[in-house]
Amino acid sequence: MRFIHTADWHIGKPFAWIEDEEKRFLCRSARLDTIKEIGRLAREEDASLIIVAGDVFDSNTPKNSTVSRLCYAIGQLGLPVIVIPGNHDIGGPGSIWQQPFFQRESKNLAPNLTVVLEPGPVVLDDCVILACPCVQGAHFTDPVEWLSGKEVFKDLPKHLPRVVLAHGSVQDFQASNLERQEGSSQFHSVDLGFVPYSQVDYIALGDWHGTKQIDDKAWYSGTHEPDRFPRGQDYRSGNVLVVDVSRDKSPSVEAAPVNCLRWHRLEHVFSSSLDLKYLIQRIEELTKGDVAKDLLRLELSGSLGIDAARRLEELVEGWKAKFLSLEIINNIDLAPDEDEVASLTNRPDPLISEVASHLLELIENPSPSQDRRVAQQALKELYLACHRLSDR
């Protein structure tokens, strides 16, 4: 039996840190567009089911328009979709799942959607989904705890593959899971120790946004559409998992990319003003000439002369228009080059050269009372003012 394992759609995620409203909208829309891509892949792979391991919504209070769009997108998939609430759209009283509007919209627009709000088995024609939804006020503190019950597997069909559908952070993996905190009000962990492995064939996990295999049977699919800059080399997101399962056989799992947008993290160290050209080249390689398809976190360090820094600013203005988001971590040390220093200090204007020398001294030997950054900025402003005003 083949199905698609996906999770962490985070529909309605506001991307609040992106200043431009239009770009925020594009980022939000991409998450819905990618659902279409999943549908295409499912058809291509001849999957019979899509399971979503939590956090379909980014919040428990999505707007009606968001709800409608999601339901429509799911309705268009053309095959059954099974969803459990995650920690972001946690089930329970007042949750989105219980809002009459959602219930109406899902019934009308997505008849293929099943939201499992209580822990328990969902027996389908070709498999059994052991749903472990995140529910506030549930009796178990761990969503998978119910699986340790003696009677759980007694009456399940013997021949059907069993798929655990859960959302939460796996114990071993918690320590390194540094990114998951973002926007999440509750920390849900999943202890796989509760799961009788022999009784299940696959564990579909959500919560971790990168694709990750925990063991033979347990996988995080990661989010279908990246929503953060990769931190490490092995962080991969924008995938769904195409899973083949049979009862009492190891699952076959294959990651398939479906993402629309590209998220990059780029570190660049300036050793001289000439490095600027190299940076331009690197960025062009990333975007491949596309516009509004990439999000970039650019971490700049090293040192730059005043003119080079000003040129960089001009470049950044241009890049900002092209990128969906350009986040710059600017740790550049403003270091005027020899010509710049000379143009400030060796000039027939005694005051300017005195002030400039003083500022250079401050930058060189910063005092606790005077901020080095302020001194750098001051030098830059002085430099620019001299250039601007001496032209007259």
Add this chain to the structure above:
Amino acid sequence: MRLISAQLANYKLHNDLRVEFHPDVTVISGPNEAGKSTLVEAIHRGLFLRSKTTGSKLKEMKSRFSPGNPEVSVEFVVGEKGLCRVKKIFAGQRGTTTVNFEGRTFHGDEAERKLAEILGEEPVQARGGKQAVRRWSHLWVWQGRSSEDVALELETAQKNELLIRRVQELGGASVVQSELDARVAAYFKSRVQEIFTNTGKPRATSPLARLQRELSEALDALEKKKAICNQISRARQDYILATRAMETLSEKMEQGKRELQRVLKELDELDALEQKRKELKGVAQERKEWLSRLVALNEEIVSLERSEKELGRKFVPLDLDLERLGRELSELRKSRDEFLVRMDAVREELSKERRRLGIIQSCERLLELEDRLAKLKARQQKLSELESQLELVRRQMAQLPKVSSGQMERIRKAKEELARAEAALDAMATGVEVIEAPEREAFLDGRPLSPGKEYTVTQRSQLTVGDSVVLAIIPGGGHALSTCQDWVGKSRAKLQTLLDEVGVSSVREALEAFSQLEELKGKEQGLLQRIEDIGGKGLDDEMGKTEDGISAARAEISRLESMLDSKISPPENQAQAKELIDGLSGQIELLEKKEGELRAKVEDCQALERAKSSQREQIVERRHELEHRRVELEARLKAKLEEAGDEQMRLRSIEKATKELSEVEAELKELDEAIARLQPELLRHDKQWLTSALEQQERELEGLKKRKIAAETLLRQTGSSDSEAELKMEASKVELLQRRLAQEQVRAEAFRMVHDLFQQKHQELAARFSEPLSKRISLYLASMFGPGVQAQAVIESNTFKGVQVRRPQMGDIFFSFSELSQGTREQVAAAVRLAIAEILATGHEGCLPVVFDDAFTNSDSSRVMYIQRMLNLASRRGLQIILLTSKPSDYSFVNGATVRLEPNPLASEVK
């Protein structure tokens, strides 16, 4: 340039004055009005004022003592260039200027131009009076201007630029700032002013302040969003908690209800058992009562039978007593009857004796009454005699006029009064006596008077004698006679009236009648007394009574005699009667005594009889009572026996009732045990607390339902906004603004830093630049104020702005010139002038004169020594000092010469 001499002619008060100057210090002294200031003014004009000057300037220069035009000659040397002689004659358009210098002589305008060139000035233009006055005002301390700010004087003298150039040459420093410096500094200044207020706070219009505002607004908005999210989150929690609590509570309530059901069931059982116990208790009570009734009846019957027997025994002594009392009573009656018979006989006897006594007593009375009647008849005889006498007397009295003693008295008094009136009349009367006259010749009141006869005239009378003589005789004089006559008349009339009343004719007659009457009255009185003495009218009554008594006595006697069977011979007299009475009285007394004795005995018998009778009646009463009780007892006993039957029957009934009672009591005991097993007290308490606990839980459940509904309401979403997303948006906005604000702050601080640095560097440069000047000023000040004093020449925008002074004893603070005291100010100003002069002297072959006209008037005398020290120093450093003072003794230590000016005697005369 060093002054050598000056010569004045026709200049104000100076006719002709020549002064030679010491190369170092020249002290020009002289009293007031000696023309010291005029001298230095003349030298200044000699140097700078055009000789062709007209108008007021010219006018004021002219002498009032000599007619010539004012002339001023000044000689000075210009270093190695040698002597320069200047001579000016101020004569308006005809004024002349001659300058001898370097072997050449110049005249007129050329001379003026040459002179200006030598002195390093622009030539003064025509009508440049004011311009001329301003020349060298930094070197020339006009009187009264010693404490002026030298910066201003320098400006006046237009020597600023020159000074700055010279200072720069001395210090080797370049100009303070370039044009670009100024532009850039101005740029940063304006940026800082745009960003910050004067107090260093961000200006409201600046991006910095705007960002701060936006951030604060964003933080507020964030808080609001957080509150909304928290509210939802709390509502969710609340919903869950309420739901859970409701489940737990419902479970508890179910349990409670079950328990209550059980309790109610047991309570029903208990009720049934208690009802049954109540009924059984009723039965037991009935049976108990029945048994005790049977027992009581039996006991009553036994008791009644016993009482009946006891009662029967009580009759025996009573009957014995009755029998005895009957006997005693009959004996008593018998003896009483005997005494009564005897007493009747005595009473018969006594009655007879009493009648006899009555007869005798009546007889005695009869005798006595008959005797009294006889006496009364005799007295009656006497009385009729006296009454006939009285009749006679009364007849006599009736015949006499009735003169009472009062009347008699009034008559006597009237008589006396008449007598007195007549006597008075007589006393007044005039006697008339005709001694000799024919008869019928003399008439008195018509009545003829007889001779020898005396006539008495008591009233006015006419005495006619003959036919011709008529005399009036008036006795008594006046009216007295008539009054007296009137009195007599009235008295007589009164007497007559009185006599008439009595019915007598004269007083004598009246007196006679009165005395007869008195006598008869005495007789009458005596007769009446005698009649009274005999008994008078009461005599007849007495006689009547006596006669009645006689007839009564006789009737009594006959009545009593009729009652006696035997006749009694009446007594013949009273004595005999008395005797008989005494005898009879003794007999009666004896009989009465006997009767009394017998009556006492009868009464004793009767008293005893009454006592016994009463005793017998009591016993009879008692017996009756007993009898009654016995009848009652017998009736009751009969009734009871009818009810209860005989003894055997009764005992059988008691036995049966006892058995029935014990049966029902056993049953009751069982019932009590069953009830006790149910623990009724606890059971009722259980019901109570379970009910109230359930009610309480019901209320709690209601509260929880409400809570749940409230939470549910809050959780119902409109779907118009995503509160969690909005929270993230606000948080990002805050973050962004914080970042921008930080950037903006860095930027703003950078601008401020550059601006501050510009100011700081500018000041440093200025200080370095002005150092040659500052150093020289300090030098001069040190000569006055000692070491440590420090002057700072302030040069801004290529202009000398003034000086700041720091003295160790005044703290480590620079004071600006205007902050100094006036005395210090003139001393500091002098030092500044000297320093400036020293610097400027390089353009004048190393020397310039500095003129002080009364320049230290505000400095106290202790400072004057130091001022001389400073002036000596200046001369040593190449300057020429000209000092004008009215107190030359103050400057006795200067290094130079003293010139004394004397006042122009003409001037003082003119004054």
